[in-house]
Amino acid sequence: MAAPSACSDEENDPVVKEIDVYLSKKLSDSLYLLQYPLKSSHKKIAHDEVLGGRVKPVQQKVELEVSLDTQSDNYSRSRGEQIAVNVDGVVQGSDGAMFTCGMMDRQLYTSTTVLDSVAPYAAGIFINDELHITPLHSILQMKPSFSYLDKADKKSKAGDGTGAGNDTGESSQDEEQDVKPVTVKFARRDTERSRDIRMKSYAYLQEKRNEEQWVPLLHHTVRDTMSGIERESLICRLEDDTAPETITLDKTEQQYLDVLVPETEELQQDKPTLPNNIISLTQLRTQPLSDQIRTLMINAKLIQFNTLHSLVGNKTDTSTVLKSLQQYAVLVRGCWVVKSEVLYPKDTFSPNTGIPSELLCRGRDYVMWKFNKSRYMTRSEVSGVVKLPSDDLKDVMQQMSRMKLNMGWEFILDTDTVFTDRYPDVVDRQNMVWKAKFEQLCKVLKIPKSQSPDRKTKQSKESTEIVTGAERVKAAAVKAKTRTNRLITEIGAGDTTIAIVKQEPMDTSEQLNTETIKHSLLSSEDDTDIHCSNNHQPADKPELFYTQLAEFLTTSFSTHTVLNITEMRRLLLLHLAHSPPGSTLVDHI
Secondary structure, three states, X not given: OHHHHHHHHHHHOOOOOOXXXXXXXXXXXXXXXXXXXXXXXXXXXXXXXXXXXXXXXXXXXXXXXXXXXXXXXOOOHHHHHHHHHHXXXXXXXXXXXXXXXXXXXXXXXXXXXXXXXXXXXXEEEEEOOEEEEEEXXXXXXXXXXXXXXXXXXXHHHHHHHHHHHHHOHHHHHHHHHOOOOOOOOOOOOOOHHHHHHHHOOHHHHHHHHHHOOOEEEOOOOOOOHHHHHHHHOOOOOOOOXXXXXXXXXXXXXXXXXXXXXXXXXXXXXXXXXXXXXXXOHHHHHOOOHHHHHHHHHHHHOEEOHHHHHHHHOOOOOHHHHHHHHHHHEEEEOOEEEEOHHHHOOOOOEOOOXXXXXXXXXXXXXXXXXXXXXXXXXXXXXXXXXXXXXXXXXXXXXXXXXXXXXXXXXXXXXXXOHHHHHHOHHHHHHHHHHHHHHHHHHHHHHOOOHHHOHHHHHHXXXXXXXXXXXXXXXXXXXXXXXXXXHHHHHHHOOXXXXXXXXXXXXXXXXXXXXXHHHHHHHHHOOOOOOOOOOOOOOOOOOHHHHHHHHHHHHHHHHHHOOOOOHHHHHHHHHHHHHHOOOOOHHHHHO
């Protein structure tokens, strides 16, 4: 049904006239379209009102000086004279004056750029049934400039400063005579990053704008002979060398559009500028795989493999990604960190302190090695070894860690156990890389051998032997028996009887010989003087004391096979706490 309808529409809308279209390029590099958005449509600028103008072709900036009708009913002469006095002073007609007639009789219009690209716009002229179009060079909007107010403000401030200076002339002379210290500062060497930031600053752009000189313009009215000659340039002449080739219409609609509007590469200045830490994913996908990985690692600094693989495209071969990744990054706790050599290229300097990149690479490699061994690290652990300035060391640590209260610097990402379990061969290869790199760091940074990972691993294995509770009790019993046998051998046959510790299990019904312990305690009375603590006097019957002490020891060793001195003291204090007041055992101890 659509085809008959289209045919009927074409029949009802016949072609009335055909005209030729010509493209002229004579004025394409200098044709400006000026707009006046603040002026009403019925009040246009007369051609005889334009007094002069100037242009900066590179910046596409135009200034026009337009006369004001001082005889109009809408013009305030008193206000115009006051403005002229504020700007030029009381003396009129002096050299450099903005308003020579004693009142504000002219207005300055300055341009602002409307569009970054004016490729779709052109100016056309229809003559002799032919349409001639010329591409525009720029579209500018002209708005009034009030720079004369700035000049008047500076003049008033200068007058105030002069008057104040006359009052305090003597004090200013005294200040000039004072000797002041001079501080000498050395300019830092610009890096590529700092240079880019400086070139995008407002001060630098303003300086570049001021470097271009103004080109004066000569205004011609519409009926002027020069205006007619320039208007003829809008017409395309077939005999001109610059005339375009004739476009035949024996093409399809799409081919005709391609010829009429060819595909051109997008200019760099037309692309939106992004911050340094933001990457366009669309632009990233157009780069080769190695360049994609390098760009991602430089901007991310630290990333897990699954995230990286998703950014470059999950359809990309994993082995190819790993092969390229190991050229620009190293493995730290299962995550990939950009290499120091990639982040700080050779013959570059620190943007903070200006130290060479070699020192930054050594310090950063040592920090990564420390994080590879432990998730947490304090700043003092590395500051004394790497000997980097505080600003550079903080910058390095912030790339891969964050500050945590009472813990120090913590590695940002969790350990990627998924990657380490899935690619053990890559992990082994990276461990070998770190081992070789640590040996180099030990020679360069003079790291003591006590920090060697092999030495620490050996010591940790020796000091972390796991022993069960039953084995510990059995070992203590054997050790106690060995000591007892050694003491018996050394002392030999004597009057002193030594209690022998019995091994587990023991028969609780079997009791120690109380008389033997009592005899052992009494036999030592001849060589030891008993002193009572807490101002107690010795008891009248010491035999009762030894009897109670023997009973306590018998009860204790019948329950426990092995007792250390701390446990024995605890049991003795507990026994004394339950003893009645006035007990002989309490008085003697």
